[in-house]
Amino acid sequence: MRLKALTTSLVTFATGFILTAGLAWADGATVAQDLSRYKEESVPGGKLMLIAYMVLWGLVGAYAIRTALRQSRTERDLAALQDRLDHFAGSATPAGAPKAEK
Amino acid sequence: MTETPSKLPLRLLTGLGLGTLLCIAALGWVFFVAPADENLGIVQKIFYFHVGSAFGMLLCLCAASASALIDLMAPNETIDAAGQACTEVGMIFALGVLTSGPLWARKSWGTWWTWEPRLTLTLLVLLIAIAVLVLRSMAAEAQTGRRIGNALAVLAAPVAYLIHIAVQKWGGTHPQVIQGGGIQSSDMRIAFWGSVVALLTLGFSLVALRLRGILLEQHMVRLRLDLSALELQRARNGE
Numbered sequence: 001m002r003l004k005a006l007t008t009s010l011v012t013f014a015t016g017f018i019l020t021a022g023l024a025w026a027d028g029a030t031v032a033q034d035l036s037r038y039k040e041e042s043v044p045g046g047k048l049m050l051i052a053y054m055v056l057w058g059l060v061g062a063y064a065i066r067t068a069l070r071q072s073r074t075e076r077d078l079a080a081l082q083d084r085l086d087h088f089a090g091s092a093t094p095a096g097a098p099k100a101e102k
Numbered sequence: 103m104t105e106t107p108s109k110l111p112l113r114l115l116t117g118l119g120l121g122t123l124l125c126i127a128a129l130g131w132v133f134f135v136a137p138a139d140e141n142l143g144i145v146q147k148i149f150y151f152h153v154g155s156a157f158g159m160l161l162c163l164c165a166a167s168a169s170a171l172i173d174l175m176a177p178n179e180t181i182d183a184a185g186q187a188c189t190e191v192g193m194i195f196a197l198g199v200l201t202s203g204p205l206w207a208r209k210s211w212g213t214w215w216t217w218e219p220r221l222t223l224t225l226l227v228l229l230i231a232i233a234v235l236v237l238r239s240m241a242a243e244a245q246t247g248r249r250i251g252n253a254l255a256v257l258a259a260p261v262a263y264l265i266h267i268a269v270q271k272w273g274g275t276h277p278q279v280i281q282g283g284g285i286q287s288s289d290m291r292i293a294f295w296g297s298v299v300a301l302l303t304l305g306f307s308l309v310a311l312r313l314r315g316i317l318l319e320q321h322m323v324r325l326r327l328d329l330s331a332l333e334l335q336r337a338r339n340g341e
Binding site for chain 1: 118129142143144145147148151152155190191197201202206217222225226229233236237240308311312315319321322325326328329332333336
């Protein structure tokens with residue numbers, strides 16, 4: 001693993017963790033919050049619900065499509081690789097090298 | 103050489119199709135049959151899929167954690183792949199929970215976010231899942247990334263347990279709808295459990311789909327190594 005990349009990701013994760021814990025602690029996360037200070041304005045619930053459903057299904061749908069596309073690309077690459085391997089194995093199989101299977 | 107993963111994704115397609123159909127049916131029930139909440143109004147309908155996503159997140163991340171622990175003790179590529187697939191799907195569910203939750207909170211609490219125990223822990227478990235996936239994808243040496251990622255993934259299960267007990271243990275503002283018997287009518291109960299079953303079916307199918315993809319990728323890596331060995335041997339023989 002590239003040391004710089006590893007260090008960067010660990011530092012990012014640790015910073016996120018400490019920041020989250022710190023903010024939570026500062027805001028008194030272990031006790032019930034007084035929410036009365038927020039309830040002053042009227043919010044359109046229908047819009048919020050619509051956005052929630054769109055985001056949720058967008059996430060699931062995008063993940064499913066991305067996974068399926070990635071998998072079909074892998075299958076294509078795998079078939080090409082298997083053909084190449086069969087071609088090589090047919091012409092010469094070295095000692096110790098694994099034999100290609102269909 | 104290992105066998106190519108099954109080229110018969112019929113069961114997988116059936117699972118995905120069933121999950122999708124169940125989700126459509128659940129959505130239909132949520133919007134056209136289940137009544138709106140008396141106090142919160144239409145925004146309460148977020149609850150059905152918000153809680154379903156939370157169940158999916160907890161199950162996937164606990165499974166990922168168990169797989170990581172098993173793989174650390176006795177390395178096994180299939181178990182590792184299953185853990186990776188569970189982490190990815192768990193992360194998607196966690197993103198869904200942390201998006202739909204604040205939208206609901208805006209209406210019912212009057213604020214997008216409050217640092218209360220359950221919300222904070224859910225954010226932490228999402229951070230863990232992201233960190234695991236980033237570490238694994240950045241690993242030039244796959245085995246090192248796998249070990250570090252698995253060590254981190256083990257933490258997800260205790261955090262998931264803390265999320266489950268957070269409200270009873272530390273209080274906070276998060277409602278206890280199910281334990282508190284807050285579902286008012288039988289139509290609401292059907293909408294709720296229907297959404298949970300539908301999302302879990304879809305989630306399980308997504309894990310299976312991703313697992314198949316990871317196994318195919320692992321197989322491709324092995325084939326590339328075989329091909330390199332053959333090419334090297336051929337070059338040495340001067341062919």
